[in-house]
Amino acid sequence: xxxxxxxxxxxxxxxxxxxxxxxxxxxxxxxxxxxxxxxxxxxxxxxxxxxxxxxxxxxxxxxxxxxxxxxxxxxxxxxxxxxxxxxxxxxxxxxxxxxxxxxxxxxxxxxxxxxxxxxxxxxxxxxxxxxxxxxxxxxxxxxxxxxxxxxxxxxxxxxxxxxxxxxxxxxxxxxxxxxxxxxxxxxxxxxxxxxxxxxxxxxxxxxxxxxxxxxxxxxxxxxxxxxxxxxxxxxxxxxxxxxxxxxxxxxxxxxxxxxxxxxxxxxxxxxxxxxxxxxxxxxxxxxxxxxxxxxxxxxxxxxxxxxxxxxxxxxxxxxxxxxxxxxxxxxxxxxx
Amino acid sequence: xxxxxxxxxxxxxxxxxxxxxxxxxxxxxxxxxxxxxxxxxxxxxxxxxxxxxxxxxxxxxxxxxxxxxxxxxxxxxxxxxxxxxxxxxxxxxxxxxxxxxxxxxxxxxxxxxxxxxxxxxxxxxxxxxxxxxxxxxxxxxxxxxxxxxxxxxxxxxxxxxxxxxxxxxxxxxxxxxxxxxxxxxxxxxxxxxxxxxxxxxxxxxxxxxxxxxxxxxxxxxxxxxxxxxxxxxxxxxxxxxxxxxxxx
Amino acid sequence: xxxxxxxxxxxxxxxxxxxxxxxxxxxxxxxxxxxxxxxxxxxxxxxxxxxxxxxxxxxxxxxxxxxxxxxxxxxxxxxxxxxxxxxxxxxxxxxxxxxxxxxxxxxxxxxxxxxxxxxxxxxxxxxxxxxxxxxxxxxxxxxxxxxxxxxxxxxxxxxxxxxxxxxxxxxxxxxxxxxxxxxxxxxxxxxxxxxxxxxxxxxxxxxxxxxxxxxxxxxxxxxxxxxxxxxxxxxxxxxxxxxxxxxxxxxxxxxxxxxxxxxxxxxxxxxxxxxxxxxxxxxxxxxxxxxxxxxxxxxxxxxxxxxxxxxxxxxxxxxxxxxxxxxx
Numbered sequence: 001x002x003x004x005x006x007x008x009x010x011x012x013x014x015x016x017x018x019x020x021x022x023x024x025x026x027x028x029x030x031x032x033x034x035x036x037x038x039x040x041x042x043x044x045x046x047x048x049x050x051x052x053x054x055x056x057x058x059x060x061x062x063x064x065x066x067x068x069x070x071x072x073x074x075x076x077x078x079x080x081x082x083x084x085x086x087x088x089x090x091x092x093x094x095x096x097x098x099x100x101x102x103x104x105x106x107x108x109x110x111x112x113x114x115x116x117x118x119x120x121x122x123x124x125x126x127x128x129x130x131x132x133x134x135x136x137x138x139x140x141x142x143x144x145x146x147x148x149x150x151x152x153x154x155x156x157x158x159x160x161x162x163x164x165x166x167x168x169x170x171x172x173x174x175x176x177x178x179x180x181x182x183x184x185x186x187x188x189x190x191x192x193x194x195x196x197x198x199x200x201x202x203x204x205x206x207x208x209x210x211x212x213x214x215x216x217x218x219x220x221x222x223x224x225x226x227x228x229x230x231x232x233x234x235x236x237x238x239x240x241x242x243x244x245x246x247x248x249x250x251x252x253x254x255x256x257x258x259x260x261x262x263x264x265x266x267x268x269x270x271x272x273x274x275x276x277x278x279x280x281x282x283x284x285x286x287x288x289x290x291x292x293x294x295x296x297x298x299x300x301x302x303x304x305x306x307x308x309x310x311x312x313x314x315x316x317x318x319x320x321x322x323x324x325x326x327x328x329x330x331x332x333x334x335x336x
Numbered sequence: 337x338x339x340x341x342x343x344x345x346x347x348x349x350x351x352x353x354x355x356x357x358x359x360x361x362x363x364x365x366x367x368x369x370x371x372x373x374x375x376x377x378x379x380x381x382x383x384x385x386x387x388x389x390x391x392x393x394x395x396x397x398x399x400x401x402x403x404x405x406x407x408x409x410x411x412x413x414x415x416x417x418x419x420x421x422x423x424x425x426x427x428x429x430x431x432x433x434x435x436x437x438x439x440x441x442x443x444x445x446x447x448x449x450x451x452x453x454x455x456x457x458x459x460x461x462x463x464x465x466x467x468x469x470x471x472x473x474x475x476x477x478x479x480x481x482x483x484x485x486x487x488x489x490x491x492x493x494x495x496x497x498x499x500x501x502x503x504x505x506x507x508x509x510x511x512x513x514x515x516x517x518x519x520x521x522x523x524x525x526x527x528x529x530x531x532x533x534x535x536x537x538x539x540x541x542x543x544x545x546x547x548x549x550x551x552x553x554x555x556x557x558x559x560x561x562x563x564x565x566x567x568x569x570x571x572x573x574x575x576x577x578x579x580x581x582x583x584x
Numbered sequence: 585x586x587x588x589x590x591x592x593x594x595x596x597x598x599x600x601x602x603x604x605x606x607x608x609x610x611x612x613x614x615x616x617x618x619x620x621x622x623x624x625x626x627x628x629x630x631x632x633x634x635x636x637x638x639x640x641x642x643x644x645x646x647x648x649x650x651x652x653x654x655x656x657x658x659x660x661x662x663x664x665x666x667x668x669x670x671x672x673x674x675x676x677x678x679x680x681x682x683x684x685x686x687x688x689x690x691x692x693x694x695x696x697x698x699x700x701x702x703x704x705x706x707x708x709x710x711x712x713x714x715x716x717x718x719x720x721x722x723x724x725x726x727x728x729x730x731x732x733x734x735x736x737x738x739x740x741x742x743x744x745x746x747x748x749x750x751x752x753x754x755x756x757x758x759x760x761x762x763x764x765x766x767x768x769x770x771x772x773x774x775x776x777x778x779x780x781x782x783x784x785x786x787x788x789x790x791x792x793x794x795x796x797x798x799x800x801x802x803x804x805x806x807x808x809x810x811x812x813x814x815x816x817x818x819x820x821x822x823x824x825x826x827x828x829x830x831x832x833x834x835x836x837x838x839x840x841x842x843x844x845x846x847x848x849x850x851x852x853x854x855x856x857x858x859x860x861x862x863x864x865x866x867x868x869x870x871x872x873x874x875x876x877x878x879x880x881x882x883x884x885x886x887x888x889x890x891x892x893x894x895x896x897x898x899x900x901x902x903x904x905x906x907x908x909x910x911x912x
Contacts (some may be wrong), residue, residue: 054715056722105898112658113911117897119660120845120890127890131883178454182431182439189428196388196426197440197499198414200451207451213643244722251719256430270814281734288727295719296708556585580689 012129021158028154030273035161037269039168039219040242041249041261043212046172048247050181050254051208052188053107053114056122058216059243063236064098065127065217066224067092070141070326073225078150080147088221095217099210107205110191119130119243140231143224157226164222173258175211190255241284244291245272252294254303263302339402341366341503341535342387342418347396349379349386355383358559360396361388364503369529369536372548373543373570375580378556379425380539384505388420389413400503419496420505425488429481433491436480437463440495441556463498469496469524486513490521497528504528506538510545522548555579591888608723616793616879627754636763637833638870639770640666643825644843645772646852647818650781653856654794655710655813657717661725663843665694665819670835671732674741683745686827687769694823698816706815707808714765725840733837740833771863773824776858777817790814842889849893852900 021028040058048054069087076083104120109117130138146153175181184206186194194201224230245268253264271290275283300308342361349357356379364370372380385392389410393448400408405413428436441459467473470490475483480491489512496504509525510518522545528534540546546553547567555562555570557579563570570576620626644662650657672693673686701724709717747761781787792809793800801807829835850869854861872892877885901911 054718105902106894108901108905108910109897110910110912112718113897113901115715115718116658116848117894118847119841120893123886124890124894127883127887129879131887163593175452178452179439179443179450180452182455183451185431185435186428186439188432190426193422193426193428194439195411196414197419197495198411198419199439201411203451241726244719244726248718282730284730285727285734288723288725288730290494291723291726292705293718295716295723296705299716389908392906 017162021155025151027238028151028158029226030163030269032154032158034266034269035158035165036219036223037249037265038165038262039161039215040246041253041265041268042165042168042172043215044246045250045255045257046184046208046212047233047259049250049257049261050176050188051184051205052191053205053208054247055118055212056115056243056247057118057210058246059122061095061099061213061216062126062220062223063122063125063129063232065095065220066230066236067135068094068217068222069221070143070224070230071135073143074141080144083144084225088218091221092214092218095213095220096210099213099308100206103206103209107202107209122237122243122286125232129232129236136232140235141224141230142229144226145228146225153226153303160222161219161226164215164219169258169262171211171215176258179208180204185256207293228269245287248294251299251301254301254305254307257303260301260303328336338366340364341401342537343397343399343402344383344387345397345399347383347386347393347398347426347483348392349382350394351382357393360559360561362554363562364383364535364537367529367533368504368537368552369525369538369550371546371553371567372537372539372556373541373546373553374556374562376559379559380556381507382559384420384507384539386556387505388418394534414504417500418505419499419501419503421489421492421496421507423507423511425485425492427480427483427488427491427495429479431480433467433480433483434463434476436491436495437467437476437498441498442500466494466498469497469527471520474487486517489513490497493521493524495532497532499532500532503535503537505561506536508539508541510540518542518545594699595830596680599872607642613880616881620879623756628752628880629757630878631871632757632759633763633875634871635867636759636767636870637874638867640825640829641846641850641869642866643770643774643821645847645854645866646777646819646859647864648844648847649854649856650790650816650821651818652851654790655706655811656714657706657710657721658714658848659815659818660718660844661728661840662720662818662822662847663840663845664725664728665698665822666826666829666843667732667835667837667840668697668728669694669823669829670741670830671736671826672823672829673743673827674736674835677743683743683831686831688823689828690823691820692828695816698819699812701819702812703814710811729840736837738837740834740836741830743831745831752817760832762832764882769828770825773821774859774863777821786810786813842886845862845889845893849889852893852896861892878902 020031024030024031040062044055044058047058068262069084069091069123072087072090076086078086106114106117129135135141146156148156162293183194184198186199187201187204191201220236227235230236249264249268250261251264252268253262254260272283272287279286298305342362342363342364344360347357347360360379360383362372362383372383374380377485382469385391389405389408389412393406400413400416400418403416405416405418408416414448418509428439432441438455438459441463444456463506464473464476467476472483472487472494473489475487480488483491489509493506493509506525510521513521525536525538526549529536535549536549538546538549539549540549547570550567552564553567553570554564555573555576562579563573565573589845620630644666648659648662651657669690672690673683676686676689677683679898705724706717709720723799745762747765749758749760750764752760781790789800789805789810790813792803793805793807800810826835846866846869850862850865869892873885873889876888880888897911904910
């Protein structure tokens with residue numbers, strides 16, 4: 001994409017995002033949640049789309065961050081904002097440490113074994129949190145009240161999540177441009193080959209996993225304060241729901257790309273809100289159906305579909321690259 | 337006399353009762369091109385796999401640069417400078433040829449920071465030269481998965497070269513390549529050996545190729561070394577001829 | 585809270601970094617463990633009841649192994665089929681029939697559902713990446729769980745067929761007769777299925793397709809029909825299991841995922857072709873889970889199941905790593 005166009009795109013997105021809570025004050029919370037969805041999709045894509053390690057359990061880090069922040073806010077004795085900032089930092093760090101601890105064993109699993117292994121992470125965490133008195137067990141925890149009116153709180157968190165989503169996006173953009181991006185793509189395409197070429201696959205896997213954890217931990221920490229109540233199974237570790245929606249968003253937009261997850265998150269969030277308004281309780285049933293439809297018919301996602309369309313057009317203008325021996329003229333070129 | 341670059345001593349490997357390799361002794365002197373031939377099923381690829389650490393060996397010792405590597409894992413052996421290419425070509429199909437080369441080029445930064453380092457620009461020239469060397473420069477922005485089989489083989493070869501190994505194990509480098517391109521491949525292998533200083537150990541079925549390239553050849557049959565010697569010696573060895581004709 | 589002076593805040597923060605090791609949960613766990621040591625008869629009770637439900641796990645695991653081995657699909661909706669079997673039985677009872685009728689009816693309904701779901705959804709997924717099939721079956725699982733939740737509510741449902749209980753060892757060990765019947769039926773059904781696969785024509789077609797789908801096609805076997813029937817059989821197995829579960833234990837809309845995870849665990853431990861192994865592993869899992877639930881508390885029983893699965897996967901993978909391999 002030409003630099004002027006991309007700059008224009010970024011600028012217009014920035015303006016729209018900054019103005020949104022002012023233009024749609026009633027939807028502030030939903031708009032804030034939109035940015036949370038963007039972070040969900042982007043962080044899932046590092047592991048799943050870019051590295052080929054499809055995780056069903058990323059929600060673990062989200063919930064851990066949420067609880068870590070709430071604990072800090074409860075016990076630190078600081079006033080609201082210092083406690084909040086400390087809690088958010090703690091959320092990211094605790095999640096990151098957890099990732100490092102479980103990463104070593106879990107990331108040795110390949111393909112669908114990794115996927116199924118992570119299936120249990122979110123649900124197990126929810127169950128354990130529901131029985132651990134220190135963090136409120138089944139009754140959950142309540143972060144301290146925001147010192148200000150609801151509208152101020154909603155606006156504050158909207159911008160906070162927007163900033164965080166932007167940071168996530170540009171951090172990933174920077175990572176994907178360097179060696180990190182190539183390494184995780186190589187792991188995705190052929191991990192055995194990457195090992196045979198001497199790539200430090202374990203280091204990259206753990207790094208990707210930890211980055212995912214950190215960004216989700218921070219998001220969870222802030223989210224706990226926006227929602228105002230932390231329930232172990234429905235809010236913090238909403239395993240079977242958010243766990244799989246992350247995957248859906250990234251796939252629907254186009255996994256393995258930067259903008260794919262963003263587009264997927266936006267579309268998914270709008271769809272989810274529509275379903276909730278129109279279908280109420282049946283929205284979850286509809287979302288289950290949506291997963292099936294997307295997986296069956298649009299696994300390449302929107303960006304993937306666009307790419308196929310454009311490459312088909314290019315192919316019809318030039319001779320196709322056949323999966324056979326190259327034509328005479330190319331042969332002569334190669335034998336010199 | 338200097339120590340050999342690779343020294344394989346009494347290596348054996350069985351797979352559930354079938355002895356794929358039995359008491360293999362093989363040595364590769366530095367800077368040479370060594371050939372490994374034998375009828376199908378004689379255990380050549382198994383030997384390669386044992387050397388690079390793809391599977392553990394039952395007994396014996398493998399020394400690379402006088403260092404014991406028998407117990408080491410694949411990535412560690414690769415980082416010591418011992419690489420191999422695969423019979424069924426392995427490349428990164430979702431990445432462009434250029435990217436395949438970039439990730440194969442050696443990582444000059446060390447430590448934790450190296451994970452997140454930007455791609456060094458000074459390597460680009462070498463990469464472009466290497467791509468031109470194998471004739472893929474015009475295809476550098478094409479996804480590796482869309483190349484033809486022969487082109488993928490050349491890409492895999494280029495990736496191995498750019499990684500600057502000391503010893504490169506090539507598993508049937510000319511198999512599946514259009515016969516008119518084989519001369520070009522032989523030339524490239526010679527250049528890689530003489531100009532880039534890479535020692536080569538090559539499994540080959542194409543007798544013309546291996547007799548042309550190798551200075552010393554090992555012949556494997558039924559999991560054991562049948563004979564070894566110069567190309568002329570091997571060609572005129574009745575046991576070798578018997579093994580090839582008898583093992584159909 | 586915000587009015588505490590800074591110096592005190594430091595101490596409070598430090599003490600929160602060490603979650604009290606003597607907290608209530610751990611004390612309860614130790615207590616429960618000592619109960620077992622002091623009164624071994626409880627061990628018998630836990631063991632027997634654990635093995636009884638283990639038979640249900642065996643049935644579900646056998647079905648999962650069947651679908652995995654024949655079609656290379658890991659059916660994440662396995663547990664939901666069990667759950668549906670229970671709810672079909674509930675409807676049967678609501679319609680006025682004796683609960684035991686639920687068993688064959690659930691089997692038939694689920695068999696048909698399995699066929700339908702295969703023809704509508706899974707036939708598109710059969711030859712593709714296994715992750716796609718994971719997602720597709722996960723979608724089905726969510727769809728079914730949420731559907732039942734909408735239709736019946738999230739309450740736990742159970743039916744008592746009124747068969748009574750047996751008491752052993754001076755009444756210290758209680759075993760509900762329904763559970764024993766469920767156990768026998770489950771294992772009996774598994775045996776019948778094994779026989780069927782070995783000897784009946786369709787069974788042989790299934791095995792042929794499992795070994796080499798292309799060859800089977802060339803020989804005139806309609807592989808899609810085989811796949812559909814296999815998937816239907818699996819659903820019927822789960823449906824039967826679910827019917828037994830609602831009578832001997834209980835069901836609720838969200839019980840599915842743990843059942844799927846249990847089946848997967850048993851298959852991983854036993855291996856795809858190993859029926860005796862599946863039986864042993866399934867029964868063992870039932871017992872282990874029961875013990876864990878007693879010692880750690882029922883809230884942690886589900887967590888135990890999931891964590892055990894992760895532990896088994898990692899352990900299995902590590903064992904293979906010593907041979908420079910990994911789980912494929």
